[in-house]
Amino acid sequence: MKKLDVKLMHPVEQINMVIGRIYEKGMTTTSGGNISIRDKNGDIWITPSAVDKGDLTPKDIVCVKKDGTIVGLHKPSSEFPFHKAIFEARPDINAIIHAHPPGLVAFSITRQVPNTNITPHFRSVCGKVGYAPYGCPGSKELGKKIADQFIGTDSKAVIMENHGVVLGGSDMLDAYQRFETLELCCCTIVSAGKLGKVHALTDEQIQQYRAQIPSKTSQFSDVGYPSDELAIRRDMVNIIHRACEQGLMISTFGTVSARWSGNDFLITPHNVSRWNISADNIIQVKNGMTEDNKNPSYQVPLHQRIYEQNPHINSIIMTQSPNLMAHSISGTKFDVRTIPESWIFLQDVPSVPFGSLFDDIDGMANMFDKNRVVLIENDCVVVTGDKLLNTFDYLEVAEFSANSLVMAASVGPLCPMGDAEIDELRVAFSAIIR
Known part of the structure; x- marks a missing residue:
């Protein structure tokens, strides 16, 4: 590209x-x-x-x-x-x-x-x-x-x-x-x-949201780029470009991070086109501080807390893919109990109120102890995983499933699997279900 x-x-x-x-x-x-x-x-x-x-x-x-x-x-x-x-x-x-x-x-x-x-x-x-x-x-x-x-x-x-x-x-x-x-x-x-019904935000809600965006983080200048760190940068760039090509991300929105060492991680910058992003745009976050002379995503605090509270999570993707966002702005339940593969990979996907990204960072981070995907109303979808490719796969599965639900709305009433079928999946696929 x-x-x-x-x-x-x-x-x-x-x-x-x-x-x-x-x-x-x-x-x-x-x-x-x-x-x-x-x-x-x-x-x-x-x-x-x-x-x-x-x-x-x-x-x-x-x-x-x-x-x-x-x-x-x-x-x-x-x-x-x-x-x-x-x-x-x-x-x-x-x-x-x-x-x-x-x-x-x-x-x-x-x-x-x-x-x-x-x-x-x-x-x-x-x-x-x-x-x-x-x-x-x-x-x-x-x-x-x-x-x-x-x-x-x-x-x-x-x-x-x-x-x-x-x-x-x-x-x-x-x-x-x-x-x-x-x-x-x-x-x-x-x-x-x-x-369902489209829910828009008021100008006041948007102003309050913007007012809560964290100010610039503390920075450090003694940056090193060992080979394992450079490999993560390469993988992040490839995944971001792939997401853009597949319509899962657009040039103006998308935050991707990957754990590097301990709770230190790499994250995408603010205000750089996702189509154009390159390895040198990616930003190190060490001990909560970011690389000097770079403008990191304002989601650094949330990603930091997710990594600190969830040792099993090694990557995070936040985006606005169209069909997941259709659920986000309509307040419609994203019911993944539709086909076995969707539920096996995603389990139940909760939706949280608009503003949750800033109102309760600890509460948001704790949600990923049991959930891989969380929808934030009128904002975005947050996807987590143990590897970057797995996280991207979960995003793909979630968006494909959301697309099917949107299409089903024009066909007839949704007929999800029942509790008996879900319990059967829990037993059969216990190795990959948290």
Whole structure:
């Protein structure tokens, strides 16, 4: 998986890589969507019109110079007018993504705006979402209607009535992360709606949550990197990239840690794209202190306590996979008594109230004495295991099971296994059931 390092890549490389990623993730079609970048000269680089999105190369990207001159092998996207209008309206926006991903289109064609307050993270990355009335694709009228939603606001995301979505960013990475996160938000709301009622947080709840985020930890500078520590870094990076590729993690959210020595461990950083994460981004935590000059996840205190209180746990993954989050925001019980394999690996999965990450760290850590997976309402899922690969496997099993439950909601009443069947599993698989 290639990194998106916007500081070192030419606009044509950035656009080619991002449109390829969007296409591969099923968030646009061969003919749908367009993305653009405004460079420091004021020139606009944009995807071409009528060229296969699944087969684009950097040489296909078109440049529209500041004076209107077109440079390239193709015509610029027919939607260029609204890209230009947004850039003119918002000097702080230098990259734009327009596409028709299924979750966002569901809101577009029902003429609704997604409530990003379903988790603090979604609200933080996506903000409040604007809404632009219908306009004919490619028209100046549509460009004006969209640009009007960006004028006088700090919004960087707009639902286009019966069309799709347009998002902006300070650079292409910022725009892509907002796009990916907002699509996950929409898909989570849609799936949660199949299970029950969607519960959103108030602005006050989100503010209180943010106020509880721990301040920066104490740091140490005498860092050593022995071979066993480097091996853990490599394994963590591989698992994180794999999680992103499989839709179990997105670029803006996901905390992974692994025990190294005693209660010392390695953990992912804050505010580094999970798609781009590399071994040197991973952070040592020793005696509760973190590597100097690095910005660790704010979940360091919780991970520290889990390792201290649970010697059998050697790795932790916290993420927002879509179907587990559908249970999280709907308050619906995640019932793993559905197929034997799910229960054998996961046992019963409890759900705890929003805010539990900060309100009672000791209580949260103690839960993993008997539970491998815990859902936190309107927040995330926490998965633990004795090895990193096992922890990832538990996450996969949990998300697959959650997906089946979401799909079952449209088929008929859920028919879980009974106590007799569960007792039989306890006996037959006692070696792997805690």
